[in-house]
Amino acid sequence: MADSNELDIRAMQLAADGRIEAFGEIVGRHQNVLLNFFRRLGADTDRAEDLVQETFVRLYQWRNRYRPSAKFNTFLFTLARHAWVDFLRKEARTIKVTSNEISEDAEARDDTSAEVGRHLDVMDALERLSDKMRAVVVLNVYHGLNYREIGEVLDIPEGTVKSRMFQALRLLRELLE
């Protein structure tokens, strides 16, 4: 029985052979996953849909060079992450996430205490994490990537991923409880 990963790899091979409809299957399978990825990183729905399209266009450009050495999802999220970083640069950090994000340093963490006691929902709380922490939480909690895979996507050591996860969960605890 072919799992999702095998189907994706096969579809990428077919796309490389010029079968664009096969690529459409990948889009159908992953569009909602990517939409939620971008949404939880802080994009509104319209921007998230644009970013989903952008990621798939980039993926298609990789069709001849793609080698299934890792899980397809890991590769897809790497491209999605790059699309997100490019978007942030292009938007000159104007989206609201970056305007009220919590930085990782202790001084900024003191500001977090102002939020405590206020009822925040999960999305509000996520938005108050730094971009780096949020990416770790989103990839692990909502997309099931393990720490090694997250390290590959974000291009950081596995140990850093784990530390960021710990710090992020502590901040979220303050914000949610």
Next chain:
Amino acid sequence: MTDYPSDMQERISEYVSGCMNPAEQENFERELAGDAELRREVDSLTRVRMRLLEDPDKKTGRDLTRDVLDRIRADNARDAGYGWLYRVAAVLLVAVGLVALYFYARGPIRTMPDCTRRSVAPEMEVAGISACKWLTRNQSNDGTWDTAAYGGRPEVAVGVDGLALLALLEHDGFREQATRAARALLARQSDDGCFGAGTLASMYNHGIASVALLKAERKLGLQGVSAKLDKAVCYIVRAQAPDGGWGYCFGKKTTSNLAVTVWQVQALKEAAASGHIGAAACLKRGMAYVRSLVSEDNHLQYMAGDRGMGRSSGLDAMGAYCLLMDMDAEARAKGAAMFARLVDTYAVNSDRAVDPYCLFFLVRAGRLAGLSAAERSLNRWRRSLADAQVALGPDHGSLNYWNVNRGNVGGRVYATAMLAVALQ
């Protein structure tokens, strides 16, 4: 708040995310047993992680496949030096857009109303049986399902197996496979009575497995399981929080929420119906907890004070089902009003997707509400789910989990089991 060294932070992260191997986990749990503060830290971070999982997935407003492929084709055409083709395509697109605008201006296309049915339409039954066949084709010899191999998370495997058992019990012709599934679940009961102990969502697992096994005992006539099921009911009673609800894990410090509570209440109801150990007082407190979550405008909150989730159709569907089971007449009236509102909401927004978990509770609430007017809506929602069923290939009969709420947690076995249950 303790400042843990970086290696301890890493180990806590690994444990909370369920990423440790068995040997590491055993060592870590030994440390936890001897360090109350560390235990508190780990428990609270685990609860935070579980809270995050309750944020529901959203879907794209439209299928983006065509947009993406059009963009790729346009890029290809431009790259190949066929800029003129790109311009022609653009003109054509504008023309199509104008035609679409014309039809839009004419008003929505009305579809013929569904024929009125008082039961599940035959084609829905066929679709439900097809979903069960996928489940049985992919059932392991020992009666379990490999949740992780089909895109789910191992920590919810017991609950997912419980849902698959519920699905097989809802349709005729799967007695042998259902019996194997029930026996496999019973074999996973720990000494304290819990199904799925030691996982981050043990009460979810336990509640779902208990409901499924109590139904299985009655429907399949399972022999020699009564004591085990009594033990399971006792576990639910012991796990009840002081506020009357249940949280993700056993213990008085766990935070109660509706999503976990609704399964324990179902299990206690099922136990009472099948003559198991009496837990009337516990059930009464559970029902009172659900009533306490009803807002002034008759919506269900996820937990006391509405922390975390906000409103959703799924919560209202769970709540309506619970309230309709209540002995209190006022609560039942609220449940009926809530259910009627859900039907209206979906009837007005006929293109709104119904997720199978929500439909599971809507179907049950509909049975209790006895609203014949809802039958047509229920069948339409069932049809929209059946339309999403995989029609070809090795996974035919199943439901693609990446399009389903909570699909990223339960995987294909979960999505398909919910489909099969919703179609009955």
